[in-house]
Amino acid sequence: MPESITITDNRNGETYEIPIVNGGVSAIEWSKILPGIWFVDPAFMSTAAAESAITYLDGTAGILRYRGYPIEQLAEQSTYLEVAYLLLNGELPSENQFASWREDVTMHTFIHENVRKRFLDGFHYDAHPMGMLVSAVAALSTFYLDAKDIFDPTSRQKQITRLIAKMPTLAAAAHRFSVGMPFVYPDNSLDFPSNFLSMMWKVAEPTYHADPVLSRALDILFILHADHEQNCSTTAMRVVGSSHADPYSACAAACAALYGPRHGGANEAVIRMLGEIGSMDEVPAFVEAVKAGHGRLQGFGHRVYKSYDPRAKIIKRTADEVFSITGKNPLLDIALKLEEIALNDEYFISRRLYPNVDFYSGLIYQAMGFPLEMFPVLFAIPRTAGWLAHWQEMLDQDSKIARPRQLFIGADARDYVPMAGRGASS
Ligand code: ACO
Numbered sequence: 022m023p024e025s026i027t028i029t030d031n032r033n034g035e036t037y038e039i040p041i042v043n044g045g046v047s048a049i050e051w052s053k054i055l056p057g058i059w060f061v062d063p064a065f066m067s068t069a070a071a072e073s074a075i076t077y078l079d080g081t082a083g084i085l086r087y088r089g090y091p092i093e094q095l096a097e098q099s100t101y102l103e104v105a106y107l108l109l110n111g112e113l114p115s116e117n118q119f120a121s122w123r124e125d126v127t128m129h130t131f132i133h134e135n136v137r138k139r140f141l142d143g144f145h146y147d148a149h150p151m152g153m154l155v156s157a158v159a160a161l162s163t164f165y166l167d168a169k170d171i172f173d174p175t176s177r178q179k180q181i182t183r184l185i186a187k188m189p190t191l192a193a194a195a196h197r198f199s200v201g202m203p204f205v206y207p208d209n210s211l212d213f214p215s216n217f218l219s220m221m222w223k224v225a226e227p228t229y230h231a232d233p234v235l236s237r238a239l240d241i242l243f244i245l246h247a248d249h250e251q252n253c254s255t256t257a258m259r260v261v262g263s264s265h266a267d268p269y270s271a272c273a274a275a276c277a278a279l280y281g282p283r284h285g286g287a288n289e290a291v292i293r294m295l296g297e298i299g300s301m302d303e304v305p306a307f308v309e310a311v312k313a314g315h316g317r318l319q320g321f322g323h324r325v326y327k328s329y330d331p332r333a334k335i336i337k338r339t340a341d342e343v344f345s346i347t348g349k350n351p352l353l354d355i356a357l358k359l360e361e362i363a364l365n366d367e368y369f370i371s372r373r374l375y376p377n378v379d380f381y382s383g384l385i386y387q388a389m390g391f392p393l394e395m396f397p398v399l400f401a402i403p404r405t406a407g408w409l410a411h412w413q414e415m416l417d418q419d420s421k422i423a424r425p426r427q428l429f430i431g432a433d434a435r436d437y438v439p440m441a442g443r444g445a446s447s
Contacts, residue, residue: 129186159273193220248407288383320380
C-alpha cells in the first residue's frame with residue numbers, strides 16, 4: 022500500500038498524489054500542484070511547523086520522551102543540567118562532558134552589574150517578576166555583541182551557556198527586587214537548583230543550605246518543564262529566531278509567550294481558582310458552574326494531551342515529598358476533590374480533559390514559599406533549555422523565515438475619501 026494521498030481537483034477532474042512522509046503531508050508539494058490554495062489553520066491545530074528530533078509526545082497514549090528517553094526515567098534518575106545537555110546535544114553526556122558543562126554553566130551564573138543595578142533597579146517597585154524577566158533577557162543581547170554571530174559555533178555555544186546559567190540569577194533578582202530584598206550573588210559552590218534557592222531565600226547566613234528534598238523536588242520540576250516540543254513559547258522562539266535575531270531577543274519573545282495565562286500562567290490560575298473555591302463543600306457547585314460555561318477548570322485540558330499528562334503523575338508524587346517537609350498545602354484537598362469529581366464527570370470525560378502539569382505544580386511552588394507571580398518565572402528557567410535546543414535545531418536545518426499566509430476577508434478596493442466628505446461617523 023503506497024504511503025500517499027490522492028487529491029482530485031473537482032474543478033478540472035485532475036488527480037494528484039502527495040506522499041506521506043513521517044506521518045505528514047508536505048504543504049510545499051501541495052502548493053506546487055495547487056498554487057494560491059492555502060491551508061487554513063490559524064492556531065496550527067493540524068499543522069506540523071517543523072521536523073524535530075528533540076521531544077516525542079503522544080498525547081493520546083500520554084507518552085513524553087526527550088531524545089528518546091522516557092520522562093519518568095529522567096525525572097527519577099537525571100538532573101536538570103544533564104537533561105539540558107541532552108536536549109541541546111542529542112545524547113547524554115559522558116562523565117567528562119558533564120563535568121565540563123556543569124563547570125561552564127557554573128562560571129556563567131553572574132550577571133553584569135549594570136543589568137542588576139541600573140536596569141532591574143529601574144523598574145517600578147511592584148513590577149511583576151515575569152515582566153522584569155522578559156525585559157532583562159532581551160536586555161542581555163545588548164551586553165553580548167557576539168550574540169549576533171549565530172552561525173559561529175563558539176559564539177552560539179557561549180550564548181547557550183550564558184542563557185542557561187543566568188536565567189536563575191535573573192529570576193531570583195526579579196523576585197528580590199519585587200519584595201524589596203537585596204540581590205544575592207550566585208554561590209558557585211552549590212548545585213544548580215540549590216544555588217537558585219540560595220539566591221531566592223538567603224538572608225544573612227554565610228551559606229544558604231537548601232533542604233535537599235526541596236532542592237531535588239525543584240530539579241524534578243525543572244526536568245519536567247525543560248521541553249514540550251512545539252508549544253506556544255517554543256514556537257515564538259522559532260518564529261523570532263527564524264529572522265536570525267540573536268538568541269536573547271528570541272528567548273525574550275518566548276518568555277513573553279510563556280507569560281500568558283493559557284500557557285505559563287496556568288498554575289497561578291489554578292491556585293487562584295482553588296482559593297476562590299475555598300472549601301471542599303463548594304467543589305461540586307464550582308464544577309457545575311464550569312460545565313454551564315462560567316470559566317474553565319484551570320489546570321485541566323491540553324491541546325495535545327487527551328489523556329492524563331505524564332508529568333502530572335510525576336508531580337503528584339513529588340508533591341507528597343515536598344509536603345512532608347513543608348507541611349501540606351491546605352488547597353491540596355480541594356484539588357484532589359476537584360480532580361476526583363472531574364475525572365468521573367461526563368463533560369470532562371467526553372472532551373478528554375485531564376489534569377495537566379499545572380494542576381499540581383502550583384501547589385508545590387506555593388508550599389515551597391514561592392509567590393504566585395514567580396510561577397511563570399519558575400517555568401521559564403528550565404524551558405530555556407528547550408527553547409535553545411529548538412532554536413539551534415532550526416538554524417542547523419537552514420530553515421526559512423517564518424511567514425504564514427492569510428485568507429483575506431476585508432474590504433474590496435475602494436477610493437480614499439477626504440475627511441470633509443466622510444460624514445459624522447464613517
Ligand atoms: N475547563 C472546562 N472546559 C474546558 C477546559 C477546561 N479547562 N479546557 C477545554 N474545555 C472545553 C472547551 O470549553 C471546549 O468545549 P466545547 O467543545 O463544548 O466548546 C472543549 O473542551 C475543547 O476546548 P478548546 O478550548 O477547543 O481546547 P484547546 O485545545 O484549544 O485548549 C487549553 C487547550 C488552552 C489548555 C484549554 O484546555 C484550557 O484553557 N485549559 C485551562 C488552562 C490550562 O490549564 N492551561 C495549561 C495548559 S498546559 C501548559 O501550557 C503547560
